[in-house]
Amino acid sequence: MMVPMKLRALLAAGVIGLGAFSSVQAQQPAKPECIAPAQPGGGFDLTCRVALNGFLETGLLEQPMRTVYMPGGVGAVAYNHIVAQRPGDGNAIAAFSGGSLLNLAQGKFGKYSVDDVRWLAAIGSDYGVAIVRNDAPFTDLKSLMAAFKADPTKIVLGAGGSVGGQDWMKAALTARAADVDFRKMRFVAFEGGGEAMTALRGGHIQAYMGDAAEAYTMLEGGAPIRVLAVFNDKRLDGALADIPTAKEQGFDIEWPIIRGFYVGPKVSDEQYQWWVNAFEQLMKTPEFARLQKQQGLFPFNMAGAELDSYVKERVVQYRELADSFGLIKK
Template identity: 60%
Template structure:
């Protein structure tokens, strides 16, 4: 009789545990890309949207919405102040988001005000030009900028002090160019500078490799350098690094997601486990590779510590350009 009671109790507890785990999953999901369509944040949300749907980890399709403004600042403030407890709402972030946080560009909020959830890939900074541009390598481009900085217009999806600006500023400093003399045009999101480049309104794009892959396949653009420690694999192996061309600049860019500060521990843990399972699937890995991202998986507390260390490191880089206190 005791065995039957014990067995019944265990069964009931297991059922309760399964029910609680199931209840922790959000019924409606949304990924916010804090920029206009077409850039890296859009890419990050679409990666999650498609992968979750194809692996069946959510019951209804995830919605992707766009909230441009301040290269992430508007979204960051909105999630914290207006939507802090929405368990189904994830926001895409990148290394650029962390750089902006390091400079105080998100207003009164810091890296301590959201719940850093998952990093699912890394990207690398690049410098690209039109296919018919006169510069065949990074040295030729930097020499042209050095001889007359006013004749080479660099465009990117963020303002002065952003990671796209910082990447070109570091290259300029390596080449003996005063970064303050660069002609730099800021756009909102990664799609707009590419359009401007193809329209010949600017001469150079400072961006991320993942954003460039579709355009490279179209044959209208050429990447002069990738800011990785070594050449990338596969078809991208033909692109030289900045380092091998004599410019000691690396710029990896993680891509991931955060949640609002009042999302409960149970809801947070549901997402953490979901991501840990998701990144092991062939579906996700194919989707990640299609977008030019490289493997970088980090979750929960480990990611939280990594983010805070990165913000501290970026703050020191920004200080060297007089952009942070």
Template identity: 55%
Template sequence: MNPILRSLALAVTCVTLAAPALAEEPKRPECIAPAAPGGGFDLTCKLIQSGLLEQKLLSKPMRVTYMPGGVGAVAYNAVVAQRPADGGTVVAWSSGSLLNLAQGKFGRFDENAVRWLAAVGTSYGAIAVASDSPFKTLDDLVQALKKDPSQVVIGSGGTVGSQDWMQTALIAKAAGINPRELRYVALEGGGEITTALLGHHIQVGSTDISDSMPNVIAGKMRLLAVFSDKRLEEPDMKDIPTAKEQGYDIVWPVVRGFYVGPKVSDEDYAWWKTTFDKLLASEQFAKLRDDRELFPFALTGAELDTYVKKQVADYKVLAKEFGLIQ
């Protein structure tokens, strides 16, 4: 071989050996929704299932599987302990997941136990009632709670200290009511809250607006308040009053996103991050997100990790304020 060609071939070989192998598309891509079907985690997985396929970022449909329990705790522990290196699986999380992590509700694993991948949108907390409820305003509900909190059954995703519990606890605190006197039924996510509310097994649902809007549009439910800073501008939402305008200064965004196991390779993590960056930048994804009543909120990789750690720290302060942790 010509000496010059031999030198070039050797150089190419060295570069090839030095460069890390590029990860390929997962053979069996999966999104775990850590709750029963029909709620916010399900919505989050279905959003990227549609988006990744529509944008041809995956060549095959992503499976959506359900792993309810502890409003995310079962899935979190399963992925960390049993599937830590599974590079084909992403798991949905929300602000409620971070609130639970802040209180140690995910067992021995904390916010440092997984690799935070992407945030894809945000919703806002909301207080929902059935369309035939006697409560017409947030103040109607507050007055009933002041009169006798035991007579109002509130459904929330998770037990005392959960995100849904926190929303009504903040209302109670603002109204001078002891949150511990409220009567709660712990349910597993937004799907079960909706079912219980429409079946009149509960009188009030502490949920979020993206879970609720399909039934609001269908005339089956009403929202007494949304916990946004100002009224939302979407046509179907513009008539829903905020808690703030009704005298309760409460804002509660519900960010939604994904994490992967702690031992997922850097190559697989980089593939997912790059893929999510492409997805989040597309106009088609923006439409899919809007169709699911979610609002823009996009972070990936190190920026998301920083955001998550700060949120957990802030939630720990709030949890201490309510006596949920020491």
């Protein structure tokens, strides 16, 4: 069997052990694909891009991976598709984010819960940000908050997702920090970050409650935007290091975001472990570190049982947060 050149280099360098390599080879997916549960251009797309390019550059996958876009319900359509129609398909991995977990916590994925898939790997973390057009009158978060508090009807906030989703939560937390009743804020939900950015550019919304990774790629691409604040307890490194946190500007808003993948509930242990091993090996490579940084993600590398425990703990915490906004039906 031919071994890809890059994989031979990894073996020679000792990055991949021979035992792990044998196990990996035994369950190589024939037609690997990454399902991005939204339109192209948003956070799910960039999540798939890290895996696709990482496996391509390292040769850990013999067959090229493709991205399949499956918008609908901010992840619900893809989740239901995997569980109901492809539960044992080891070729398919699906992207998820902290927003997916928040929706699961509120029962927004229909009859399926956090226990109905196999949580595979986390490939980085992201953080919420407040974005406006670069010609907007708001030069910092304080000026946006002042206008928001003065007249909530004149500031339309928009993002991917529906009421109760992670982007709505960022908007609701922003309203709460501005002493505005979150029930009075004007929020427009879009199917993914790409549509929300189009609306911002067209002046249909005044602020986009997006993610740092998306903002990074937009700025790198020359998008006419201004990032007012990062929703983290400290400034981010790299290209966004000059963006102040919300806390620096007097507003207690934090919103960390995990990005990763899951597979169907009936994927065999051997196929599941193949993916776990593959991601663990990928995360050790310089190619992965570069791609992670290139997509604006911050290190949060986790796979297998450790990720499974983390995800289930987060869902409990998100349920408590959603309940504080009256989003959980009693």
